Amino acid sequence: MKKISLFMLLMAVMLIIAACGSDDAADNSGSSSGDGGSEGAKYTVGIDTTYPPFEFEEDGEYTGIDIDLITAIAENQGFEIEFSPMDFSGIIPALQAGQLDIAIAGMSITDERKNVVDFSDPYFDAGLTLVVSSDNTEIETLEDLQGKTVAVKSGTTGAEFARANEGEYGFTVSQFEDSPSMFQEVSNGNADVLIEDYPVIAYAISESGLDLKTVGERLNGDQYGIAVLKGENADVLEQINAGLQELRDSGEYDEILGKYIAE
Template sequence: MKKSILASFLLVPALLLGACNSGDDTEKSSSTDSDKEVYKVGIDVTYPPFEFEKDGKYVGIDVELIEAIAEDQGFEVELKAMDFKGIIPALQAGQLDVAMGGMSITDDRKKVVDFSEPYFDAGVSLIVSDENTDIESVEDLKGKRVAVKKGTVGANYATSIASEVGFEMVQFDDSPSMFLDVQNGNSVALFEDYPVISYAIAQQDLPLKIVGDRLNDDQYGIGVLKGKNQEILDKINEGLENLKESGEYQEILDNYLAE
């Protein structure tokens, strides 16, 4: 799931992404080797195909990717599940070493986060009920209610055009609640990252459909606290490059996105 809004510098992420949600910190990572560095990685497990829970385990593109990078670079990871809007504040508070969650590389986030090289090309899509024949573009949202997920690029995009187009925006903490709001007819549409909604519609047989082409260009990156963890970032970039060269990176994507 995936994204997708400043009195002082330290308040930027709080305003953009909301307060940190302590969430469920139950550790579901494998046991670690005492002689290896262990990095705490924040993820949002309501964001398939990138991060979700299946049979009591955390799985998805981001999970497999960071675990493969860790293996390649000789460190271990502890996966920490939390609301997406809390990941960067937790990074700032020292509760995390690494931020993931299908996190889009944006200028606002770059103020507090150093990003890896991009690892996925995404983009925001407009979604409506599969029975809706009235909404054919964002211009048709005038006077309507639109659902978004807090702290995402989709929410940022909606905010940037809401006044011009003239629609009401309602925000949710997770993607499933946002999907359900449109399914139930409370909102006429939603904005979501293209790979996330495509996967959700196909895997869950959701009565939703994508309208038109992607609305922007968007890339995901892996983040560390700005100016503080260059060593970790170097390992991530080197591991990512090695995985791409070996073909393992593409294998991970194909596990979840191949048709």
């Protein structure tokens, strides 16, 4: 009889312990999955660090208009970012492959790109321009490019513009993967002219003392936008637009531009 009572007591204790363990497990499970949501979300941002004043590397740190802008937007909207530098031509394919969540790289908003990505509200008014060596007196307009070699950067609107107009104006296109190589090609006389976004080349000439000059009128009226993969990350794009507007309203947007582009 005592043996049976002892056995029943032990069984009761074991059941109590098991019940407590189940409650703890349930509590632990709830705490690990209950916080999630968008708070503390982290996004990978594609950039091209050969594109000052928008994106470049200085003393081992990424800097420029685009870097400061997306960093400020992230802080304003409460998400985190991690930069992934790459050639400009690889940024949209990286978005398509799921390697990037966001792209900011002085990317002009075009109808062709809209087939693949969704853009934020425009954050900068740019525009293409012709650039020649400082001693060149022959080239002022597209009509002067007959028989000339035009250097462009792969994947840019400058490259698209050149390809679309080479037949009409009779020039040859020479393509490069980065801006410094393209600049050097014209400085060395291996190409007659290059096509680049005006603010980028104006900054490069001013800061780097390049033996180049801009000529003629702007070739178009490009606007830059921040991109996400088409049909994806609509909530992120909404945050980007909201953050961008708040930066404009607060004056921080103008402060960022003022650090890199003189009035």
